Amino acid sequence: MSRHAFQYAVLRAVPRIDRGEFVNVGVILYCQALDYLHASVVVDPVRLRALAGDVDLDAVRTSAEAVVEACRRPEGTARENTGLAHTFGRLTAPRSTVVQPSPVHAGVTANPEHTLAGLLTRLVAPPR
Template identity: 65%
Template sequence: MNPFQYAILRAVPRVERGEFINIGVVLHCQAEDYLAAAVSIDEQRLLALDPRVDLTGVRAAGDAVVRACSAVTGSARENTGLATRFGMLTAPRSSVLQPSPVHGGLTADPAATLTHLITRYVEPPAR
């Protein structure tokens, strides 16, 4: 088992209201040299929260996090290591996409853990 860190990605359609819907997870496991994000956007839930939400902008922000986990991009500072990149992706911000506080755990399979976290925290509960 290896330690890992993760943050929930939250869509915040109107920053001034502070209301959000969980739309993804970013997970880092240093021992496995693993950094990945997954996004699952429930457009109906977001529209219920704010009928004027910019769905294209929310999707673009989520997709950018997924790409940032797998591709070397930007400045040298962004590419100094996965831990640095994870820290940049999970830094607090006031935008349509905001990370939760960082949480930790233990995993033997980071990819399976990412799938589990998406199911637990992002997908709507089974009825």
Template identity: 50%
Template structure:
């Protein structure tokens, strides 16, 4: 099997931007060679409540579902989901000053992007 290059970003929940504290909540992986763009996420409600008990956790999950929709190219992602794959990844990885923020872009190689996404989620989020 040939190795495929990929890029990924870790999605962070930053309940209070002024405190610069965050919890990793998801991963987005993009592999151009296989037209693979997918998000996987897990919200640890207890850890996030520890940072800010007032945080609207349902809204956090909705934001992550939106990102998942952008990656999947379905209606959950709105107009951004209609763009080409590389532009959707660009949209997701662009820094924002919201509660859900992407970390820096990282890269690697894999033979199975789906399995790599699951591995990254387990290693960096769960």
């Protein structure tokens, strides 16, 4: 099985920008060689309310789901250095909003869908 380089960023919900505290709510994974760009999110209201009791859960969900949707409809291809690459760069650009991306990290994968699910479980899902 061939392995391919990928990049990913964790989506963080920051209910109070002034405090800088966050809860991981999703992962964006981009694999240029396979023209793969997907995001998955899991918004845990209990963990978010622990940081800010008055957090707007709908705003967090809407912002996180907008990232998922943006990954579903990019234009062009990664090989053209537009479309997927451009969309990943735009989604991982630093910002001061209720949902923010982490720095970009890299790895290798034979199955990006499986890797995305594993990252979501390891980095986002509530501890058991």
